Amino acid sequence: MASPGTLKVAVVGTGKMGADHVRRIQEVISGARVTAVVDVDAERAKAVAARVDGCTAHTDPAEAMASADVDAVLIASPGPAHEAALLAAFARDLPVLCEKPLTPDAASALRVLQAELSLGRRRVQVGFMRRYDTEYVKLKSLLDTGQLGRPLLLHNRHRNLASPPGWTSEMLINDSVVHEMDVTRWLLGQEITGITVLRPTPSANAPDAVQDPQFVLFETDGGAIVDTEIFVNCGFGYQVQAEVVCERGTARIGDGHAMVTTMAGRWGGTVAQDFVERFADAYDREVQAWVDATRRGEVGGPSVWDGYAVAAVCEAGVRSLREGGRVAVELVERPALYAVS
Numbered sequence: 073m074a075s076p077g078t079l080k081v082a083v084v085g086t087g088k089m090g091a092d093h094v095r096r097i098q099e100v101i102s103g104a105r106v107t108a109v110v111d112v113d114a115e116r117a118k119a120v121a122a123r124v125d126g127c128t129a130h131t132d133p134a135e136a137m138a139s140a141d142v143d144a145v146l147i148a149s150p151g152p153a154h155e156a157a158l159l160a161a162f163a164r165d166l167p168v169l170c171e172k173p174l175t176p177d178a179a180s181a182l183r184v185l186q187a188e189l190s191l192g193r194r195r196v197q198v199g200f201m202r203r204y205d206t207e208y209v210k211l212k213s214l215l216d217t218g219q220l221g222r223p224l225l226l227h228n229r230h231r232n233l234a235s236p237p238g239w240t241s242e243m244l245i246n247d248s249v250v251h252e253m254d255v256t257r258w259l260l261g262q263e264i265t266g267i268t269v270l271r272p273t274p275s276a277n278a279p280d281a282v283q284d285p286q287f288v289l290f291e292t293d294g295g296a297i298v299d300t301e302i303f304v305n306c307g308f309g310y311q312v313q314a315e316v317v318c319e320r321g322t323a324r325i326g327d328g329h330a331m332v333t334t335m336a337g338r339w340g341g342t343v344a345q346d347f348v349e350r351f352a353d354a355y356d357r358e359v360q361a362w363v364d365a366t367r368r369g370e371v372g373g374p375s376v377w378d379g380y381a382v383a384a385v386c387e388a389g390v391r392s393l394r395e396g397g398r399v400a401v402e403l404v405e406r407p408a409l410y411a412v413s
């Protein structure tokens with residue numbers, strides 16, 4: 073039995089991330105429990121619900137949100153389904169943690185932004201979990217002290233073991249580099265104004281017709297240049313690294329290994345195999361922060377503005393990938409509701 077004040081959460085989408093968030097809420101974090109799960113695949117929803125005491129299974133997000141036993145929503149369905157689920161949550165004035173991307177394109181992200189603006193207050197935290205990762209938090213704290221001086225360059229590397237079936241060249245931008253877009257804006261406190269996607273010869277290990285790797289350049293309104301190598305069939309593991317070059321020094325994250333062993337004339341560690349392993353702590357802290365803020369009646373973390381700004385960069389990035397060359401990023405004026413993100 074949950075204690076009074078426990079947040080009753082509906083989880084929409086019970087695939088890889090949704091099922092992991094259900095486990096996290098039930099077994100890892102405090103202050104919340106899962107009371108409903110939703111999936112268009114009814115059998116999958118039932119299987120996940122069966123593992124949680126008192127949890128109901130649904131195929132329609134709006135039906136689950138109508139339950140008196142739900143007071144917050146975690147959206148972990150695919151990006152194209154997010155807008156409908158977000159609008160259903162707004163209709164019930166429910167707080168939301170929405171997995172990235174907020175929505176798959178700038179127009180739909182702007183509709184969500186307008187809908188939240190018409191509520192007059194923030195209801196959504198967007199799931200850019202790197203903002204909760206210990207290493208990224210340390211890097212951000214150091215940059216914010218100003219000791220290193222002005223950031224001039226940011227180098228990112230983002231490697232996945234292998235792309236899942238059905239992966240496309242555009243998904244390297246929309247599903248993967250979307251994280252570097254968010255951390256660039258967050259770490260530097262600057263908006264991205266232009267993007268260029270370069271296409272090296274694809275790896276022989278990339279599925280047919282998938283442009284992998286890609287090399288992506290951002291320019292920012294503060295004059296920084298940011299590069300990201302995205303390689304989703306690197307074949308050896310999951311690796312995310314970032315190095316900021318500033319006027320008086322550099323700072324780099326992502327090389328850490330939990331343990332280094334020395335044996336038989338060699339030393340070394342292991343490489344994580346996927347994001348669930350690499351960012352486990354970050355997901356825990358992200359969901360705990362959402363639960364804690366929601367129970368205090370507050371909303372924090374990455375906002376709908378952040379989701380919209382990144383959606384606009386993704387859209388420009390996909391155009392650059394398809395047509396070549398630099399594509400400018402155009403944003404609407406930032407509303408006062410999102411003055412601090």
Ligand SMILES: NC(=O)C1=CN([C@@H]2O[C@H](COP(=O)(O)OP(=O)(O)OC[C@H]3O[C@@H](n4cnc5c(N)ncnc54)[C@H](O)[C@@H]3O)[C@@H](O)[C@H]2O)C=CC1
Nearest residue numbers: 085086087088089090111112113148149150151153171172
């Ligand atoms: N923060 C991160 O590092 C990561 C975030 N994600 C994000 O999490 C979300 C889910 O991704 P995965 O779990 O990897 O996908 P998945 O394909 O494993 O699971 C998605 C689930 O949603 C269900 N679904 C589809 N349409 C639905 C709808 N309209 N309503 C309810 N359920 C629906 C599917 O049947 C499936 O069970 C995506 O937004 C993705 O971008 C995914 C991986 C890592």
Ligand SMILES: O=C1[C@@H](O)[C@H](O)[C@@H](O)[C@H](O)[C@H]1O
Nearest residue numbers: 230232247248249251304347
């Ligand atoms: O969000 C994620 C996935 O959707 C995406 O496919 C991966 O490339 C990212 O590393 C992961 O964090």
